[in-house]
Amino acid sequence: MDTITRRQFLKATGAGALGAAATSLTFEDIANAAITRPLPLNTPILVVVTLYGGNDGLNTVVPARDPLYRSLRPGIAYSESEVLPLSEGLFLNGSMTGLHSLWNKNQVAIVRGVGYPNSDRSHFTSMAIWQSGLLGAAKTGWLGRWVETQPQDPLLAISLGSVLPPLLAGTKRSGSVLPLGGLKVPTGSLASDCIKLSIESKSDNLLQSMAAQSMRDLFTVSGDITPILKAPAPTAPDLPTAIGGNAGGDTNLTQQLDIVAKLVAAGSPTRVWSVSLGGFDTHANEKGAQSILLGVVSQGISKFMSQMRNTNRGNDVVVLVYSEFGRRVKANASEGTDHGTSGPVFVLGSRIKGGLYGEQPSLSNLKNDDLAVTTDFRDIYATLLEKVLSTPAERILGNWKGRTPLFN
Amino acid sequence: MASVAERRRIARLVHRFGFGPKPGEFATLVSQGFDAAANKYLISPSSDAFADSQPEPLVSDQGPRPAPNSSAVVTYATEKRAQLSSLTLWWLDRMVLSEHSLRERMTWFWHGHWATSYQKVDDALPMFLQNLTLRAFSLGNFKTMSQAMVNDGALIFWLDGQTNTIKAPNENLSRELMELFILGVNRYTESDVRETAKALTGYRVNKTSGAVTFLPRQHFSGTINFLGTSGSFDGNSLCEYLVSRNDCALFISERMWYRFISSTNLFQDQGLTQSFAQRDISKLVQALGRHPALDDPANSMVKSPIDWFISVCRALEITPSKFSNTALLRRYLDNLGQVPFFPPNVGGWPADQAWLSSSSAQYRIQFATALLKEANLNLISATPAAQRIAALADLLGIAAWSQRTELALKGAIKDPQRLTLLAICSPEYVVSA
Numbered sequence: 001m002d003t004i005t006r007r008q009f010l011k012a013t014g015a016g017a018l019g020a021a022a023t024s025l026t027f028e029d030i031a032n033a034a035i036t037r038p039l040p041l042n043t044p045i046l047v048v049v050t051l052y053g054g055n056d057g058l059n060t061v062v063p064a065r066d067p068l069y070r071s072l073r074p075g076i077a078y079s080e081s082e083v084l085p086l087s088e089g090l091f092l093n094g095s096m097t098g099l100h101s102l103w104n105k106n107q108v109a110i111v112r113g114v115g116y117p118n119s120d121r122s123h124f125t126s127m128a129i130w131q132s133g134l135l136g137a138a139k140t141g142w143l144g145r146w147v148e149t150q151p152q153d154p155l156l157a158i159s160l161g162s163v164l165p166p167l168l169a170g171t172k173r174s175g176s177v178l179p180l181g182g183l184k185v186p187t188g189s190l191a192s193d194c195i196k197l198s199i200e201s202k203s204d205n206l207l208q209s210m211a212a213q214s215m216r217d218l219f220t221v222s223g224d225i226t227p228i229l230k231a232p233a234p235t236a237p238d239l240p241t242a243i244g245g246n247a248g249g250d251t252n253l254t255q256q257l258d259i260v261a262k263l264v265a266a267g268s269p270t271r272v273w274s275v276s277l278g279g280f281d282t283h284a285n286e287k288g289a290q291s292i293l294l295g296v297v298s299q300g301i302s303k304f305m306s307q308m309r310n311t312n313r314g315n316d317v318v319v320l321v322y323s324e325f326g327r328r329v330k331a332n333a334s335e336g337t338d339h340g341t342s343g344p345v346f347v348l349g350s351r352i353k354g355g356l357y358g359e360q361p362s363l364s365n366l367k368n369d370d371l372a373v374t375t376d377f378r379d380i381y382a383t384l385l386e387k388v389l390s391t392p393a394e395r396i397l398g399n400w401k402g403r404t405p406l407f408n
Numbered sequence: 409m410a411s412v413a414e415r416r417r418i419a420r421l422v423h424r425f426g427f428g429p430k431p432g433e434f435a436t437l438v439s440q441g442f443d444a445a446a447n448k449y450l451i452s453p454s455s456d457a458f459a460d461s462q463p464e465p466l467v468s469d470q471g472p473r474p475a476p477n478s479s480a481v482v483t484y485a486t487e488k489r490a491q492l493s494s495l496t497l498w499w500l501d502r503m504v505l506s507e508h509s510l511r512e513r514m515t516w517f518w519h520g521h522w523a524t525s526y527q528k529v530d531d532a533l534p535m536f537l538q539n540l541t542l543r544a545f546s547l548g549n550f551k552t553m554s555q556a557m558v559n560d561g562a563l564i565f566w567l568d569g570q571t572n573t574i575k576a577p578n579e580n581l582s583r584e585l586m587e588l589f590i591l592g593v594n595r596y597t598e599s600d601v602r603e604t605a606k607a608l609t610g611y612r613v614n615k616t617s618g619a620v621t622f623l624p625r626q627h628f629s630g631t632i633n634f635l636g637t638s639g640s641f642d643g644n645s646l647c648e649y650l651v652s653r654n655d656c657a658l659f660i661s662e663r664m665w666y667r668f669i670s671s672t673n674l675f676q677d678q679g680l681t682q683s684f685a686q687r688d689i690s691k692l693v694q695a696l697g698r699h700p701a702l703d704d705p706a707n708s709m710v711k712s713p714i715d716w717f718i719s720v721c722r723a724l725e726i727t728p729s730k731f732s733n734t735a736l737l738r739r740y741l742d743n744l745g746q747v748p749f750f751p752p753n754v755g756g757w758p759a760d761q762a763w764l765s766s767s768s769a770q771y772r773i774q775f776a777t778a779l780l781k782e783a784n785l786n787l788i789s790a791t792p793a794a795q796r797i798a799a800l801a802d803l804l805g806i807a808a809w810s811q812r813t814e815l816a817l818k819g820a821i822k823d824p825q826r827l828t829l830l831a832i833c834s835p836e837y838v839v840s841a
Contacts, residue, residue, distance in 0.1 A: 052753075121583065121601070122593050124755050154766075163745050163752075163762045177765035186773055193816060193826065194773060197834055201812035206672075207708045208835035210764045212812075215833075217766035278753075283568040283580045334571030338579045368598065 038267025041312055044388040045264060047273045047319045048167065049297065053280030054123065055323035056290055057343030061110055062091045068363040073331040076287045086110070088356055095295035098302025106354030108346060109406045113361040113374030115342035119325060127324040131167040133381050133397055142381055143272050144170035145396050146389060154217050157272035160256035165274055175272065176217060185218060195219060253277040254300040261307040264317065271389060280323055284334035297321065301348065318349040318388050326371060329363060342373040345380055353408045379404045410438045416807035416841060417703050418445050423711065423840045424668050425449050425697050426509035428719025429805040431787055450697040452510045452547055459506045465498035467491045467532040469617040491532035493734060499539065499748050500728035504721040514546035514693065515539065516714065517667055522557050522589060523751035524566045534562035534618030535749050550660060550687040551651040554590060558643035561618030567754070570613040574628045577605035584754050590650045592659035596635060603634040607641035657681040661692065668696050670707040671759040709840045710760045713744035720832050723804050724783035731782060740775040744768055776829050788824040796821055800831045809836055
């Protein structure tokens with residue numbers, strides 16, 4: 001049996017691109033890139049928000065009127081007065097007021113019951129599937145493969161944070177990483193020494209040439225981006241990660257989205273942004289912890305969308321929010337929930353046709369106590385690839401036919 | 409003169425089964441040859457003069473957190489930070505200064521395997537006790553280790569074992585026990601997860617002391633059915649059964665291969681699992697260290713931030729606890745994404761490409777700049793300029809420099825500090841080639 005874990009998943013390789021990358025980039029060329037070649041207006045931009053740990057979908061999009069919902073998880077169920085009305089008897093978690101007002105403007109699509117066949121309850125296997133966009137032991141991410149269909153550009157796909165998520169890993173090229181607060185690049189003679197050290201060498205093995213490449217990218221990516229980030233990044237809110245915090249993800253979503261907003265507004269030639277929030281592995285005392293986290297997601301995204309509306313990119317941005325699985329319907333004894341199957345996916349933007357998509361998994365027809373999968377996640381990816389990234393889904397997802405008609 | 413291949417094999421041994429050479433060590437090992445080096449590196453002596461003389465870190469049971477806004481809470485929080493700092497520096501010092509580094513290397517490996525984070529445990533004492541357990545069993549029997557871990561307060565608390573009851577089992581611990589600790593993913597069914605959770609009921613943890621009490625009346629003593637067996641199980645007998653399965657030998661061999669040989673060229677050698685037949689970790693370590701794959705140029709690995717930092721400290725005689733600003737030290741490690749006692753999730757730290765982002769490159773250069781201010785550079789300064797590049801290869805345990813790096817180093821040949829900074833940031837040092 002394949003033992004694909006996140007650790008294995010993270011190790012995509014990079015030989016072919018390195019030779020190509022080494023040829024032409026100079027510091028001066030790139031320093032002006034954001035100014036000289038800004039992303040053309042009306043180019044769609046995808047912002048991917050990964051919720052690590054397995055977000056409890058039933059307490060996010062809440063069937064508050066369903067008596068089974070209340071009886072299966074009495075300690076952690078929400079009553080109708082605590083949640084925000086959507087439609088078809090569903091409600092949004094009460095902390096998600098920002099997203100709710102976007103819902104009222106028809107800018108939020110909620111796809112229900114999203115997952116894949118034979119749900120796997122391992123954080124690592126399931127996240128690997130979601131991030132690769134393929135079932136089985138894929139070594140690349142769906143957006144990493146997309147990067148490889150595009151002309152080489154280290155600014156094309158950027159993840160906020162210090163470690164490359166599998167999502168952006170390609171076979172020959174991957175997306176870039178931008179730490180919070182921007183990069184502080186060496187200057188003066190240290191810079192010229194480091195640039196010498198970052199030249200590709202014929203005797204480099206694969207990982208050594210990637211190490212050299214990462215130092216070269218430091219000068220390319222940062223040369224473009226650092227001037228844009230003049231203001232210091234806002235400090236991160238101190239989020240509760242003590243409960244449900246053992247399944248990965250970053251803790252400062254608002255800060256990450258703030259930086260994305262600045263860079264998008266400045267015209268960074270970036271088509272894909274990746275941000276994340278951890279802490280959703282709520283095996284214990286779920287209600288308070290999850291609601292705080294969902295509040296951060298909602299507030300961060302609605303603030304981001306309103307920042308975008310004040311720029312000329314307001315119509316270009318589409319936001320995808322997903323997690324590796326939903327959680328068990330029944331609560332456990334610790335007022336939490338264990339790993340489950342399907343969950344809702346959010347897609348937002350002014351080009352999105354707001355509303356509910358897919359079928360709400362029935363609580364009276366559980367499979368092994370778990371929710372059914374009613375929409376395959378690849379339907380959404382395929383739609384986003386075509387409508388946002390203008391790329392035939394077949395090139396990334398193989399022969400996948402399903403689509404979700406999310407766009408106006 | 410030893411061949412580059414021989415130097416590489418010894419360099420891999422020293423960097424992967426230890427934390428890199430101390431001054432003079434690499435040249436000596438090279439002159440003695442790989443077999444002698446393997447005999448020295450792969451067998452841990454029963455005592456370690458440095459480690460045995462070290463005082464324990466200043467950690468103690470702080471009891472519950474005082475009420476918010478009370479005067480006691482300030483003292484409590486200050487003490488809490490001091491305890492975490494003491495614990496972290498204690499371990500970093502051991503990694504740098506212990507006379508034989510295999511035991512610390514293995515303790516570090518097991519910390520990433522049974523990955524438990526202070527983030528949730530939030531008390532230094534249970535983390536310290538877990539660290540002692542990991543060290544005590546780091547080269548011992550894996551069954552005994554697993555049984556100790558399933559009774560470890562920090563691990564149980566981390567995976568919600570203390571809230572796992574008969575009425576509504578919490579599956580977090582039982583799942584990870586099989587998936588990440590003993591068998592490997594998909595070597596069990598969902599039903600096995602639910603059943604074995606029952607065997608892990610009845611364990612209560614005192615959060616601040618890490619003490620674990622087994623409460624027989626709260627333990628499910630009925631029959632459970634899993635993985636082709638049935639009966640009444642508790643944590644110890646559950647571990648015994650899981651560890652006895654062939655999948656355990658396969659999984660632990662895979663995990664050690666992944667961390668010591670290659671994360672890209674996956675484990676193929678079923679014969680290696682034979683060396684783990686008795687679940688003797690030390691035997692598996694010896695088999696891995698002498699495996700021909702360690703000689704294969706394709707099996708390069710990126711040094712994780714801790715690997716890189718500790719090996720710099722060893723070569724340049726830097727003691728972490730004596731760092732002029734230890735809070736800054738922790739921040740550098742945090743920026744690079746790896747702080748002891750804070751694995752990012754229950755799966756442990758990533759490997760290889762994940763450490764090669766442009767942001768890591770930036771932080772590595774900053775960190776190296778700070779480290780060089782604390783370094784003992786006498787050895788390089790005393791070497792004539794023309795021989796410094798070769799001397800650095802021996803000092804740092806590098807098989808051979810590339811033309812690219814030689815050229816870059818030549819430009820700084822007169823400035824030992826800059827020269828060494830470039831050497832420790834070079835692809836040859838960042839990657840265990």
